[in-house]
Structures are given as C-alpha cells and as structure tokens.
Amino acid sequence: MQRLIVLITTLMLAACSDPRQQVTTQLADQVLLPAHQQWQSRNMTLLDSTRAWCSGDQELASLKQAFHQSQSAWSRLQPLMVGPLSEGNRSWQVQFWPDKRNMVARQTEDLLDEFADLTQPQLEGASVVVQGLTAFEYVLFDEQTAVTENRDRYCPLLTGIARHQLTLSDQVLALWQQPEGMLDKLTSFPNARYANxxxxxxxxxxxxxxxxxxxxxxxxxxxxxxxxxxxxxxxxxxxxxxxxxxxxxxxxxxxxxxxxxxxxxxxxxxxxxxxxxxxxxxxxxxxxxxxxxxxxxxxxxxxxxxxxxxxxxxxxxxxxxxxxxxxxxxxxxxxxxxxx
Missing domain, CATH: 1.20.120 (Four Helix Bundle (Hemerythrin (Met), subunit A))
Structure with missing residues (x-):
C-alpha cells in the first residue's frame, strides 16, 4: 500500500511539473469553462429580459442590450468551442450564418404564419434557422417586423428562442462539468479523448x-x-x-x-x-x-x-x-x- 501511495504521489508531482499540462489546465479552468459559463449567464439574462419586455415591464432598448450581450458572449466563445458545443448541430442552433438567401426572414415569417401562437415544442421541432440568435436579431432589428407594434405576433417566438438558448447552454455546461466531462478530459491524462x-x-x-x-x-x-x-x-x-x-x-x-x-x-x-x-x-x-x-x-x-x-x-x-x-x-x- 505504501508503495502504491508513493507511486500515485510521484505521478501527481510529474503531472504538476509538466508545463503543457499546466497550460491545458489553465485554459480549461480560466478560459474555456468561464466562457461557457458567461454564455449561459447571458442567455439567462436574455430570457428574463425577453419576458419583461413582452409583459410590458421593460423598454425595447434594454432587450436589445441583453441581446447584444448574449451575442457578444457567443462571439467570444467561438474560438473556444472545444467539446460539446462543436458537436452535432449545436452551434447552428445558436447562429445561422452565412444566410445567403435570406432564409432567416423567410422561415421566421413562414413559421409564424403557420403557428399564430407558437409553442415551445413547435419551435423545437422547427429548423435551426429559426431557433437561434440570428432569428432573434431579425425580429428585433429588421424594419419590416415593426416589433413593438406586432408584439403579440413575435413575443412567443422571441421567448421561445431565448428559452431554447438557455436550455442549450445549460446542457453544454452540464456536459462540460460532469464526471469525465470536457473539464476532466483537459486536465487529467490519459483519457478517452486525449492520450496526453x-x-x-x-x-x-x-x-x-x-x-x-x-x-x-x-x-x-x-x-x-x-x-x-x-x-x-x-x-x-x-x-x-x-x-x-x-x-x-x-x-x-x-x-x-x-x-x-x-x-x-x-x-x-x-x-x-x-x-x-x-x-x-x-x-x-x-x-x-x-x-x-x-x-x-x-x-x-x-x-x-x-x-x-x-x-x-x-x-x-x-x-x-x-x-x-x-x-x-x-x-x-x-x-x-x-x-x-
């Protein structure tokens, strides 16, 4: 038993003395994970702000500011998308770009024409084109939407998108922090993803x-x-x-x-x-x-x-x-x- 303890201690000290492992640990703890946490936090604020504006308790300028903050957190995260967010079609659910054929505007309006009182399951079953920040931006900033005058038409969609973004960021953050999740894989080697x-x-x-x-x-x-x-x-x-x-x-x-x-x-x-x-x-x-x-x-x-x-x-x-x-x-x- 004593020899085993000595061996484990030796391995731990070797890992701590490995400059590259120190850097990957710093990147995971101090850069990548905090960026994912900030993204999740901004999405929470976006949902709260959307609900407040739709209920008439907040100015449109405040909702636009919350959107900018969420979009900025997503932009900062893009060079840091190691792991779950880069897998499947998760990133497309956040942002649809480039939009070469104005699909965001067309699909958004088509969806709302089909479902006058859009529900969350209906949004979840729709295209990624209408689930993300690009569609949210279209509703808030396109002159054709006149969002304030058409609040009843667009609020179910805005609330649904904000909820979808928060759920997505919650899921990704949970995958990062779970046992043998991305945080573990970037700080302890070897593992199923990285040998060293x-x-x-x-x-x-x-x-x-x-x-x-x-x-x-x-x-x-x-x-x-x-x-x-x-x-x-x-x-x-x-x-x-x-x-x-x-x-x-x-x-x-x-x-x-x-x-x-x-x-x-x-x-x-x-x-x-x-x-x-x-x-x-x-x-x-x-x-x-x-x-x-x-x-x-x-x-x-x-x-x-x-x-x-x-x-x-x-x-x-x-x-x-x-x-x-x-x-x-x-x-x-x-x-x-x-x-x-």
Missing amino acids: ADEALGGILRVQVTGVDTLKKKLGTPMGRLNSGVPQPYQAEAWRSRHSTENLQASLAGAQAVWERVRSLVGDAGLVADIDQAYKTIRDQLEALPAPLMELVQDPTRQAQLQSLYQNLDALETLQQDDLARHLGIQIGFNANDGD
Whole structure:
C-alpha cells in the first residue's frame, strides 16, 4: 500500500511539473469553462429580459442590450468551442450564418404564419434557422417586423428562442462539468479523448485557429472576397443590428485569451513578439473602424483599411497554424473551415 501511495504521489508531482499540462489546465479552468459559463449567464439574462419586455415591464432598448450581450458572449466563445458545443448541430442552433438567401426572414415569417401562437415544442421541432440568435436579431432589428407594434405576433417566438438558448447552454455546461466531462478530459491524462497534454493542447489550438479563420470569413464575405470583389453588405454577420465589428472584437478576445496562456510555452522570443504584435495590430484596427461593417464595405475609400485588416488576420492565422504549431511540435494541420 505504501508503495502504491508513493507511486500515485510521484505521478501527481510529474503531472504538476509538466508545463503543457499546466497550460491545458489553465485554459480549461480560466478560459474555456468561464466562457461557457458567461454564455449561459447571458442567455439567462436574455430570457428574463425577453419576458419583461413582452409583459410590458421593460423598454425595447434594454432587450436589445441583453441581446447584444448574449451575442457578444457567443462571439467570444467561438474560438473556444472545444467539446460539446462543436458537436452535432449545436452551434447552428445558436447562429445561422452565412444566410445567403435570406432564409432567416423567410422561415421566421413562414413559421409564424403557420403557428399564430407558437409553442415551445413547435419551435423545437422547427429548423435551426429559426431557433437561434440570428432569428432573434431579425425580429428585433429588421424594419419590416415593426416589433413593438406586432408584439403579440413575435413575443412567443422571441421567448421561445431565448428559452431554447438557455436550455442549450445549460446542457453544454452540464456536459462540460460532469464526471469525465470536457473539464476532466483537459486536465487529467490519459483519457478517452486525449492520450496526453500535447493532444489536448493541439485540440484547443486547432479550434482557436478555426476561430481566427472564421474571423477572416466574417470580414471577407461582406467585403466580396468570395464574390469577385463585389461587396455583399447583407452578408455581414450582424448587419441588422450593426454589431458585426463588436462581434469580431469579442471573437478576437477569445482567441487571444488562448494565446495568453500558450505563450509561456514558447521559447522563441521573436515568435512571441510577432504574435503579440499581430493581436495588438488587429485589435487596434478593429477599434479604429469608424462605422458599421456593412457600411464600410460599400465605401470605396475604406477598402484599403479593410484589406489591411484582412491581411493581418491572415498573417495571424499563419503565425499560429504554421509557426507556433511547428515550434511547439504540435500537429494542427487543418481547421474546421478547411474545404468551405
């Protein structure tokens, strides 16, 4: 028995002295789990605010603010979607983007035409297009909805979406925290998902690189990079609420939170300086944008500014996917957007 205790103690000390396991533990405890908790908390506030507005106890501006906060928490979480939220179709239930054919508006109105007094089971049985924040944004901000004058029509849907988002975030958070859940898998090795800390760190970095690549897409799509250079302002992520830039900032902050923990593992001072500077440059450029993204992409005088921002995002992705991965000896190789 004494030998067994000594062996267990030795293994625990070895784990604690492994810098990579320390970093994955920090990422799990201090970055990934708190981001999921904040997302769940914002969804709870969104449901409370929706109920209050629908009952006439709150101003529309307060509901819009609650929506922005929920959307921001989701945006920050996107480069951190390790585990349950990235599986199945859960992320599509939060946000349907890109909406190339205005499906959100059409399917939302079709659903409400079919069910005049929409119930939660009817929403749960509908398409993911109408279950998420994109449909919520359409109702709140599209001029055609006139939501205040049509409160009776839209409140069952708004309440249903907010409840769906809270239920989804509750489920994901429970999966994270349950025994042998994602939190355990990122802090104790080996396990059914990761053989060691290197595999876990590679998984986190792969998701983070995908998040940076998604930032490029959310900027490049409305710029027209996929459309022969013809701007597509209505393909901006949050064009109705004019919050595309704020969402980009939140996602960048999520990606940077991963880097801030990983940088302690990097022995190349030049690489650390390059990645630090890349994040600072992009953050400063986003803060300097003078108008909503959907307006900027239509302004010929702003194209050079947007192109520079896109190129810097591309450079950051390369620094992390190639240079950082090579330095750490971790295979990233691809991200979830490859092939899109």
